[in-house]
Amino acid sequence: MKPYRIAQIISAIIQDSHISAIWTGFIYQGPLKRGCVPILNCWGCPVTWFSCPIGGLQHFLNLHLFPFYIAGFFGAIGVVIGRMACGWVCPFGMLQDYLYKLKTIKLKLPYWFTYIKYGVLVGVAGIVAWITLEPWFCKMCPAGILEAGIPIVSADIKGDIRALVGWLFYLKVAILIVVALFAVAIKRFFCRSFCPVGAIYSVFNQFSLLKIKIDKDKCIECESCQMACPMHVPIYKSPRHIDCIRCLACSKICPTNAIRNEAR
Amino acid sequence: MKRFIVILLVTLVFIAGIIYGGKLGDFIEIETTGSVMCLSCMGLQQ
Numbered sequence: 458m459k460p461y462r463i464a465q466i467i468s469a470i471i472q473d474s475h476i477s478a479i480w481t482g483f484i485y486q487g488p489l490k491r492g493c494v495p496i497l498n499c500w501g502c503p504v505t506w507f508s509c510p511i512g513g514l515q516h517f518l519n520l521h522l523f524p525f526y527i528a529g530f531f532g533a534i535g536v537v538i539g540r541m542a543c544g545w546v547c548p549f550g551m552l553q554d555y556l557y558k559l560k561t562i563k564l565k566l567p568y569w570f571t572y573i574k575y576g577v578l579v580g581v582a583g584i585v586a587w588i589t590l591e592p593w594f595c596k597m598c599p600a601g602i603l604e605a606g607i608p609i610v611s612a613d614i615k616g617d618i619r620a621l622v623g624w625l626f627y628l629k630v631a632i633l634i635v636v637a638l639f640a641v642a643i644k645r646f647f648c649r650s651f652c653p654v655g656a657i658y659s660v661f662n663q664f665s666l667l668k669i670k671i672d673k674d675k676c677i678e679c680e681s682c683q684m685a686c687p688m689h690v691p692i693y694k695s696p697r698h699i700d701c702i703r704c705l706a707c708s709k710i711c712p713t714n715a716i717r718n719e720a721r
Numbered sequence: 722m723k724r725f726i727v728i729l730l731v732t733l734v735f736i737a738g739i740i741y742g743g744k745l746g747d748f749i750e751i752e753t754t755g756s757v758m759c760l761s762c763m764g765l766q767q
Contacts, residue, residue: 486756491748501759508755512762516754517747526747529738536731592761601762609763618765626764666728 461545461704462554468546471506473604478503482612493527495534496547497654499598501605503612511653515582515592531654535661539668543648543655544687544702549600550648553640554687564642566689570650571700578653594653599636602629644689649700659699666720667703669696675715682707682716692716 472494475485484503493510500509510527517524534542543550557563582594595601606629613619639646648655669692676693683691685707688700692707693715708716742748760766 484756484758488752490752490755493751499759499762500755501762508751509762512755512759513751516750524742524747525738525745526742526751529735529740529742532735533732533739536728536735595759595761596764596766598762601759602764605759606763606765609758610765618763621760621765623765625766629764664724664728666725666732 459704459706459709461706462551464545465548465551465554469548469551472498472546473502473504473506473548475504475506479612493530494546495530495542495654497549497598497600497652498547499595499601499604501601501609503605503608505604509595511582511598512592512595515586515594518583518586519590519592521587531657532661535658535665537666539662539665539703540655540658540699540701541667541703543652543658544704547648547654549603550645550687550702552603553645553647556637556640557642557644557687559641561641566643566646566649573650574652574656574659577651578656582653596625597629597632599629599633599647602626602633606630645687648702649688655700662699662701663697668719669701669703669707670717670719671696672715672717675713677713677715679712681710681712685710 478484484501485506489506490500490508492507493513494507495510497511498505498507498509500507500512510530514524514527517527577594581597585593606626610619610622610626636647671693678693680693682693683689686692687704687706688702690698690701692698692701703718705718708718
């Protein structure tokens with residue numbers, strides 16, 4: 458198994474192991490919720506211990522406060538490791554990796570789609586949250602419905618929560634289904650196109666401490682790295698690409714060992 | 722080396738942001754908000 462895959466599984470277990478919620482029905486309430494995970498992980502999920510940084514970001518914007526903690530959190534991680542967290546610790550990214558393994562028709566993502574995530578970050582999670590005082594990205598988030606909405610509504614025996622199900626719930630389920638279907642055909646469809654966390658880290662990819670280095674003398678431009686890349690990044694052309702998640706699948710597959718990971 | 726020092730300084734600025742946010746009560750705010758059932762996340766708040 459690839460090292461980043463092992464890390465994804467371990468991190469998913471660490472983040473989402475509040476299993477007593479299954480029989481008590483209560484989400485975790487305690488000091489660990491002060492900490493955010495560096496990826497999209499719904500804080501409404503019954504089994505999670507930690508908070509979601511995008512949920513936190515929108516919460517402070519809803520209050521018309523500058524999110525010092527969240528901004529510092531994203532910045533400190535991004536400047537050191539760039540988008541590496543997306544590759545090594547994101548359970549929603551891992552789910553998309555596995556969906557893409559299904560044997561079906563495979564499609565290429567138009568490049569302009571990769572810029573939509575900046576609109577989602579600035580527009581939906583930023584400006585709209587500020588103006589409407591509502592966390593509109595959370596209302597649309599497919600990770601939220603998968604990790605929180607569906608499990609909680611399904612486990613609701615009394616029917617109190619089920620009574621609240623309305624158009625928004627069904628819209629979120631529809632978004633999740635669309636994202637999942639596209640993830641079967643396109644590598645990490647959501648991460649590349651819509652994820653606001655990825656949008657933040659991608660900016661840091663240009664100058665982060667950790668970076669991918671290509672030995673141009675060794676590279677034969679065989680494109681095997683791009684084929685192996687979960688984000689379909691042409692890493693041999695652009696080692697600081699905005700969508701590189703530093704998973705190092707490329708360096709493992711490179712026939713000439715032209716790719717390596719290094720800190721400045 | 723120069724780049725490394727710049728990155729180190731930028732990292733320290735961001736960490737200072739976290740600490741300053743903590744002093745303003747951001748940690749408590751996040752804990753309080755994250756400890757209630759998020760109806761928006763579940764798609765239950767129209």
